[in-house]
Amino acid sequence: MNLEPINGALSHLRVLRSSVGQVFETLGNGVRAEHGEEGKEQKFLHELQELLNAVNSNLREFETCISDLTPPQAPLNLANTAYLSLETNLERQSLYPHLVQSYKWHDKLHEYSTFASTLLQQNALKRSYYTNTKRRRSLPSSHLATPQTVDNLIGSIHYNNMNLKIVRPFMTNAILHVTIARVLRAAVILKGLLIEWVTVKGYDESLLDGVDEHWTESRHQVFRKVQDHAHSAMLHFFSPTLPELAIRSFVGSEQ
Known part of the structure; x- marks a missing residue:
């Protein structure tokens, strides 16, 4: 399994979240002293516009990386445990992510065991390539x-x-x-x-x-x-x- 596209998408996601965080931080601080007294509103809007443009650019790059990823072949079948996400009880809601992780681990284990079984059938574990027939020890007569x-x-x-x-x-x-x-x-x-x-x-x-x-x-x-x-x-x-x-x-x- 090639992990480079996934790692690239995660890197672009971190950059996108950082740029969005800068936008909200700028909005929270409002007009600052470094904007000066003359045209400080215009300077603030110009700074905000640059941050929004950076967010749009990072979003397009992130969408491009996502399009290169291969979607899973089939959705994860959680059976009746999928309804745990709709449970209002907090104690039962905490079971849902653990069950999802367990299902993923089980599917991965099944996949790896299938690969291992195929390889072991192709390469028999023998000490030598020669077939040695055991001779039965002759009984004393x-x-x-x-x-x-x-x-x-x-x-x-x-x-x-x-x-x-x-x-x-x-x-x-x-x-x-x-x-x-x-x-x-x-x-x-x-x-x-x-x-x-x-x-x-x-x-x-x-x-x-x-x-x-x-x-x-x-x-x-x-x-x-x-x-x-x-x-x-x-x-x-x-x-x-x-x-x-x-x-x-x-x-x-x-x-």
């Missing part, structure tokens, strides 16, 4: 491996002085018995290809007698310490995306 997959993996692992044997006391999940020479025995409890627990005992201790023996610790402190290190290795080599590599690395670390 290492615990869902089939018994055949576990058997093939364990069968492909071979180390010197290490004997590997698979037992399934619970039908599906396997327990890997590891024997290292004549030093120690270990039970690696698996759920699919996921290592859940490791028990390490001495070579002369009972580990294969029953299921409960797989959960009891060794009576020797040195093998309990080895079991703690085995648990650390189990967590270190854990890989949800490469479970085969995790088992190979863990068994190799025991060697």
Whole structure:
């Protein structure tokens, strides 16, 4: 919206009001001492005539500025509140200018919000111009491996002085018995290809007698310490995306 014509019209209006004020001030003072004694009435009339000519000139300039202004597209709709200007009660009359200002502010807000909505629809708020489709994170499936997959993996692992044997006391999940020479025995409890627990005992201790023996610790402190290190290795080599590599690395670390 161009405000220069409005500012120009307001400036000419101030000049017009000032010139009209000078006319009334001159009329109020009447003939003054500076007019002299001779022909003071004529001098007063001449001064008044010049002031009136200035008023006429300022009025024409003001009318010219007004003609350049664009009238509003539609009158301001105040509905029933327009009748408040006819109210005789002074308290209710004071509401009228506030309501007019509120209606103007609401119309201006509606206009600006329309412009903003148009601009936002043209320029989508995106961090980049490339469309990025989110990939759904794949769920871990290492615990869902089939018994055949576990058997093939364990069968492909071979180390010197290490004997590997698979037992399934619970039908599906396997327990890997590891024997290292004549030093120690270990039970690696698996759920699919996921290592859940490791028990390490001495070579002369009972580990294969029953299921409960797989959960009891060794009576020797040195093998309990080895079991703690085995648990650390189990967590270190854990890989949800490469479970085969995790088992190979863990068994190799025991060697």
